[in-house]
Amino acid sequence: MRLYLLARNPTDSVTEGFLPAAARLGLDVTVLTDHPDAHRAVYPDVETLECDVRDFRAVVTRISTHHRPDAVFSNSDHLQTQAALAADYFGLPGKDWRAALACKDKAEMRRRLAAAGADTVWSAELTGTGAVESVAQAAPYPCVIKPREGVASEDVVRVENPEQLRTRAEEIFARRPGAVLVVEEYLPGELYTLETLGDGKLRHVLGGFHTELSPPPYFIEERLVFVPAHPEPVVGQILAQLDALGVGFGACHTEFVVHEGRARIIEVNYRAIGDQVDLLLTRLLGFPLFEHILRTHLGEPLPADLGVRQGGAARLEYPCADRAGTLTSAPPATELSVDGVTLTYRPLRAVGERHELYRTNRDYVGVLRATGTDQPTVDRVSAQFLAAQRWEIQP
Structure with a gap:
């Protein structure tokens, strides 16, 4: 079976998640991208074809002149509408392109929610x-x-x-x-995420995260703590808003705030959560998240029970650059187990690289993933690990 995967720049979600999952499912993968050299450098054994993936017509033409597709998929924020249109053109399972467009276009999202009476901002x-x-x-x-x-x-x-x-x-x-x-x-309240997985008929809620942001006026996500289950009224409000947008197929990562019991969407990312949080979820919940996502795009229904492991605790930390300059010293990739907590640290910026200060997620210099069974222990071990590390940036 042939999977066409649309991508722009290489991401950890594709490199460590979806491509290995496709291999385990026995799929032949063709990556369509407008950055072919970057992808070939990361995974040279995967067929990679150059294509203007921002144009759904170019995607359809590239697929039509290659092998017959069995699935067209993307985990890119930028390419959900194009992947949905291409899948629909070839008669394959996929997201409703209207929903994909409404999620990507933040103004259209507000209009659709207001028109449905779901929320007015x-x-x-x-x-x-x-x-x-x-x-x-x-x-x-x-x-x-x-x-x-x-x-x-x-x-x-x-x-x-x-x-x-x-x-x-x-x-x-x-x-x-x-x-x-x-x-x-501005919508006040604590910031959370809701992670869902659906096949168009059945939708699973995988939990979510409590997100801590940098001080105003910017909105850099600095820390995420796993929330196994949000309060039912909160989940009900968010799912109703997703229904109004037509969201229900494949993975979806929704960011929302809760203020005085009212849950309001900030944005909907109609794909799996990124920045290595999806990699953490597979370990924490103990189920093949990436395989399930790909199976839905192959037309397979989701099981009624995903077999998700209960009782887990998790935390992600993103050390950020606080100034422009060259990273001259930083900790290497690390795997540790401390007091029952599994720590995985990965650098996101190479020593010797120079960057400006972006006031965005591009300021991340690394990511720490921590999983265990007790949240206070996970928090303590994470804090101790980070306190022992040093990142030096020279002007």
Whole structure:
């Protein structure tokens, strides 16, 4: 059976998750990407073809002139709509392209939720600096400005008044010519995630995470703590909003806040959670997450019982660069077991690399994954490990 996997840059989810899972399922894999050299350098034995994967028409043509597909899949934020359209063209299982588009387009997501009566958030789009003044005068403060189709908290910033909104909008437009920005009311509350897996008929809730962010005005995810089960009323509210968006096939990673018992979506990433959290979930929950995701795209129904292991505790930490410069010293990749806690540390930036300060997830220098059975012990062991490490950045 032939799996076409659409990708842009290589990711840990594909390299360590989906490609090994495809091999275990006996699938022939063809990677379609607009960065072929980068993928061939990471996994030279996997067939990789160059393709403008941002254009669904180019994807259809590339597949049509190659081998017959049995599944078309992507775990990229940028390519869910294209993968869904291509799968539909070939009569294969996949996501509804309308739902994929509504999740990716943050302004359209707000419109669809409001039209369905699921949630209403004040928001407006900026297509250029000429529209900034009217939006600055109408917006409720504080509010958040962000790219309509952005990822990884890039150029997402909280603003407190019209002057800040004007300044931030001009800065972002200068960095992103032609971009469309969304300005929306700031939603207060603690930030959480909900991880779901469905086959279009059956949907499993895998739990979620409590996310700790950097101080305002930025929104860098610095720490995630596993939540085995959110309160039922909270889960019910989020699932109702996902239903309004048409989300229910494959993996979905939803970010939301809870304030005074009300759960409101921040954004929907219609793919598996990334930044190595999906790798942690497979170990923590003890089930083949990546295989199940691929099986749904092959048309196989999910089992009523996934066999998920109960009683686990987990934490992820992302040490971040606090300045621009060259990383001159950092800990190596490490695997440890301490007091019943399994620690996995992976560098995300090589010693000798120079970077600017991005105020996004691109500031991560490493990731620590910790799993165990007791949350206080997991927290203590994680903190002790990180306190013993050193990351040095020179201007």
